[in-house]
Amino acid sequence: MNKREKSIFDVGESLLAERLLGNIEAIEKAYQESPEDYLVPFSEAIETLLKRVAAAQTQADKGSLRYICFSFLQSSLYTGNDQIRIDAYDERGFSDLTDTHVYWSPNFIFQYAHDDMVYFREHIKKHILRIWDYEIMTFFARYVHHYFHIIKDILPDLLSATVPPSILGTQALTVTFGGYMDQIVVIFETEQVEQ
Numbered sequence: 001m002n003k004r005e006k007s008i009f010d011v012g013e014s015l016l017a018e019r020l021l022g023n024i025e026a027i028e029k030a031y032q033e034s035p036e037d038y039l040v041p042f043s044e045a046i047e048t049l050l051k052r053v054a055a056a057q058t059q060a061d062k063g064s065l066r067y068i069c070f071s072f073l074q075s076s077l078y079t080g081n082d083q084i085r086i087d088a089y090d091e092r093g094f095s096d097l098t099d100t101h102v103y104w105s106p107n108f109i110f111q112y113a114h115d116d117m118v119y120f121r122e123h124i125k126k127h128i129l130r131i132w133d134y135e136i137m138t139f140f141a142r143y144v145h146h147y148f149h150i151i152k153d154i155l156p157d158l159l160s161a162t163v164p165p166s167i168l169g170t171q172a173l174t175v176t177f178g179g180y181m182d183q184i185v186v187i188f189e190t191e192q193v194e195q
Helices: 001-033 033-061 074-079 107-124 133-143 145-162
Strands: 069-073 084-089 101-106 176-177 185-190
Touching: 001 033, 001 107, 001 133, 001 145, 033 084, 033 101, 033 145, 069 145, 069 185, 074 133, 107 133, 107 145, 133 145, 145 176, 145 185
Parallel strands: 069 176
Antiparallel strands: 069 084, 084 101, 176 185
């Protein structure tokens, strides 16, 4: 990050700090008050993914479900099509070449990020001279990671509420989150059931 980018980022973080805290509280409150509003689209995406896994297991060389990987797509930030890609892999992990993935749009979270950017665009010009659109998008690409962390934090709850235990069978399941084809972190893990 060069000096100007750092200056824009520091000013932007300062401008949006209070909004971000308020948004986190609003998201948590809305989720607690109406979890079904969030569970239904997530559940539909997981159900579709599991159907694709089952089809791949009967039609192709796919073993038992071993990994579910949630990936945020940087490109979606620029297209406005905010999506998380969900991939399912067998014991081979990324070497499993049977293409079983779906997309999930957690718009209930990303809407707050977009509202923050409207606010940022209105107010940054008071602090930074001649700010360009690409500089605003560079800031957004960094800033939106706050919202990716919110998604990462609620995924274990969403998974626990939607993934039927029977789907896991006796195999351990590892759930990861990160950038697509980038660094990932384990967010959820089950143990292998002894038979």
